[in-house]
Amino acid sequence: MKPTLFITGTDTDSGKTLIASGLLHLARSQGLETQGYKPLASGCVNTEHGLRNPDALALMAESSLGLDYQEVNPFAFEPAIAPHIAAAKDGQDISVAKVSDALLAIGSASFAAQLVEGAGGWRLPLVMGEYLSDVVQAQQWQVVLVVGMKLGCLNHAILSAETILADGLNLVGWVANLVDPDMSCFDENLASLQQMMPAPCLGVVPHLESANAKQAAAYLQLPTCWQS
Template identity: 55%
Template sequence: MNQAYFIAGTDTDVGKTTIAAGLLHAARLQGMSTLGAKPVASGCTMTAKGLRNSDAQALIDESSIKLPYEQVNPFAFEPAIAPHVAAREAGVTLGVTPLLAAMRNVLDQRADFTLIEGAGGWRVPLAGLENLSDLAVALDLPVILVVGVRLGCISHALLSAEAIARDGLQLAG
């Protein structure tokens, strides 16, 4: 049985990667094949192999199916700013279509347990009127919402859950 989920957050820095890596680790301990991906990431570090993101690397480390870095994190940007701004500064058009193609390749690996981790909150802009939430809708994946426990989190969680439901997706957890 293949399970796949989109990991969303109420905001940036709420623990999406910690939760995703933990879920991948637990699934691997249960004997499942695992694969995690982060379609877009800003705040990457330049290495000899190119831009690398610590969140994407954490997902790779907990994945039993090993893909090249560029397939796990196809859109990596150096500045730690909103992905749509980082993409624009890099001269890259960031949209649902290229992200969708890359993530379908990840899902085509047919891991027992696959997680696709978003960036920031549910409505992170990509380009024009497109948001990262449009990728989750196009993939039709149930959503695991990660909430940072801090002042205002109840409202952020409820608003995010309402938006996910309004977008027609199942809130899985």
């Protein structure tokens, strides 16, 4: 049985989807069956098939179990705003119970490498007093933190890691993803993270033009819980 990974980030636009799809691509290249999920997605596009989110579609492209879109992304919102605000405007309930119920497919293929990509950072609000991190706690998923490498990332990374551990979860690794190609003192910041983070580094992904899963996978390694 391979544990489900939860992919979170230091903040919005840290590169969660790139790293999540890269991990799925890498797992597939090593002969594993894969499946990615994006339970909450804002900034969706209206299509003839309904709302579709680019992040969810990127995960589906690297998934081999063939789930329907609604199983991968059960809560889709058109405006590119915080999901709890979008849900309130749309009259949808995204409580912990509702999100958990919508993800019943997870675990049904425990032989596969499955991951869930969050939205925003670790403490993403759902409804008043409830957070997406509560779902992760209830399911006891393993966590991978994507650090968007830019000015201020040390504080965000260390606080996120401390909170994940304080929530009683296993941080199985972190990835440095260079989102700002002009970041000053990148090497020094990376060295600081490698000393301070309480989990192994699963990869250092440079700033990639037209980045895709295959490119990202070349800079990643699977966490030990996914290795044969």
